[in-house]
Amino acid sequence: MTTTPASTTGGPALPQERRLVTEIPGxxxxxxxxxxxxxxxxxxxxxxxxxxxxxxxxxxxxxxxxxxxxLGSGIAVTTVGNSAPRVVEAVAGQAAAFTHTCFMVTPYAGYVEVAEALNRLTPGDHEKRTALFNSGAEAVENAVKVARAHTRKTGVVVFDHAYHGRTNLTMAMTAKSMPYKSGFGPFASDVYRAPLSYPYRDAGVTGAEAAARAIDVVEKQVGADNLAALVIEPIQGEGGFLVPAEGFLPALVDWCRANDVVFVADEVQTGFARTGALFACEHDSVVPDLIVTAKGIAGGMPLSAVTGRAEIMDAAHVGGLGGTYGGNPLACAAALAVIETIESDxxxxxxxxxxxxxxxxxxxxxxxxxxxxxxxxxxxxxxxxxxxxxxxxxxxxxxxxxxxxxxxxxxxxxxxxxxxxxxxxxxxxxxxxxxxxxxxxxxxxxxxxxx
Structure with a gap:
């Protein structure tokens, strides 16, 4: 068993050791x-x-x-370390100042600063806007709302093995029935599923070929004229950490651009340095129209975001996006500390x-x-x-x-x-x-x- 001081790794200086003093659980x-x-x-x-x-x-x-x-990080949440020092200090300081006002009533700088940071950090140098929410599922739902408002279309395509959340719409978007969907229907309509690139079980199928297969299903079963958004995890999470074959994601982006379909990257589990890039879509040189983030964004505080092209994000009418707790000041303080930790360390x-x-x-x-x-x-x-x-x-x-x-x-x-x-x-x-x-x-x- 190893022991290393944890002076910079969060919380009290916990001995960095595996130590068993009782059976598990005790x-x-x-x-x-x-x-x-x-x-x-x-x-x-x-x-x-x-x-x-x-x-x-x-x-x-x-x-x-x-x-x-x-080896779980609270399912990819405590990426920078549990109770990371900068996060603890930032949250404590914000809690001493105020814990809530509701940004839609009396706003505060922290929300704006997080939006500015996400606009800077997410892929692409185009003009962007950000809206903050509480959970990954809530952010996915709002990305769909924004895409529908922008395109004036309603269809949503997702993929085999996908996981997007536990709300009604995101259950419809999630592939696996048990335990996520079974017994909870009926689900939101106008959601369609396409085949993913799954290299281990797709032996010999290239990324381009897998994309062509998916696009053929979409065109035949949905039709681009009916489709508002294509939503995909650049690396699927709950579905099995599936990394699509090279060329799969770029081909889907090209098709979306040619057909007025909003390409949404669900980076809830993959975002914020988790994959060895700040965002997983960067491995494929993909620039999403909208990118959804949560989990690792705020070191354990409940926060999520939708960031994307200004002309798409601004399509929703005033008051159409928001929520009582969205962009809570404690969570915003934590997020800014997480970003500082990722960049500084x-x-x-x-x-x-x-x-x-x-x-x-x-x-x-x-x-x-x-x-x-x-x-x-x-x-x-x-x-x-x-x-x-x-x-x-x-x-x-x-x-x-x-x-x-x-x-x-x-x-x-x-x-x-x-x-x-x-x-x-x-x-x-x-x-x-x-x-x-x-x-x-x-x-x-x-x-x-x-x-």
């Missing part, structure tokens, strides 16, 4: 879980019922004193380094274990797709067993994928190299004990 966590089951709606699940009391750098500390290595480059370090370990494991069908991702957004050895048949049970084995050994990992057979890794960029290596050692052991 007795106090089990007690809290029993209280949760009696008090919280059963539809709210938990992946790993250890109850956290402190977090920072690359670790989570629970009520029983266990210190776990964090070189976290884009750090994400790329984490990706190289972890990919090397995962590929070495793949060479030893044929159940790792695919290793993929970019930067600190990586995944392995698990299959039955010697086949490409998804093995969801193996993913559950490996995740459980890692959890028991003090490493937090997440699963995802349409088939439930993908392990995903989203370490905070504040994690140390030593902790990352130790987490990979634990993963090696987890695969060994599930052989």
């Amino acid at each position: 007795p106090r966590s089990r007690e809290l879980q029993a209280r949760k089951q009696a008090a919280v709606a059963s539809g709210v699940g938990t992946t790993l019922p250890v109850y956290v009391v402190a977090a920072g750098g690359g670790v989570l500390v629970d009520v029983d004193g266990n210190s776990l290595i964090d 070189g976290l884009v480059e750090r994400a790329a380094k984490i990706g190289a370090q972890m990919t090397g370990r995962l590929r070495a494991l793949q060479e030893r274990d044929p159940r790792l069908g695919d290793v993929r991702g970019r930067g600190a957004m990586l995944a392995v797709e698990l299959v039955r050895a010697g086949t490409s048949e998804p093995d969801a049970d193996l993913a559950k067993r490996v995740a459980a084995a890692a959890h028991q050994r003090g490493v937090v990992v997440l699963t995802c994928g349409t088939y439930g057979n993908v392990l995903r890794f989203l370490p905070p960029l504040a994690i140390t190299d030593a902790l990352l290596d130790e987490a990979c050692d634990v993963l090696d052991e987890a695969f060994e004990v599930t052989a």
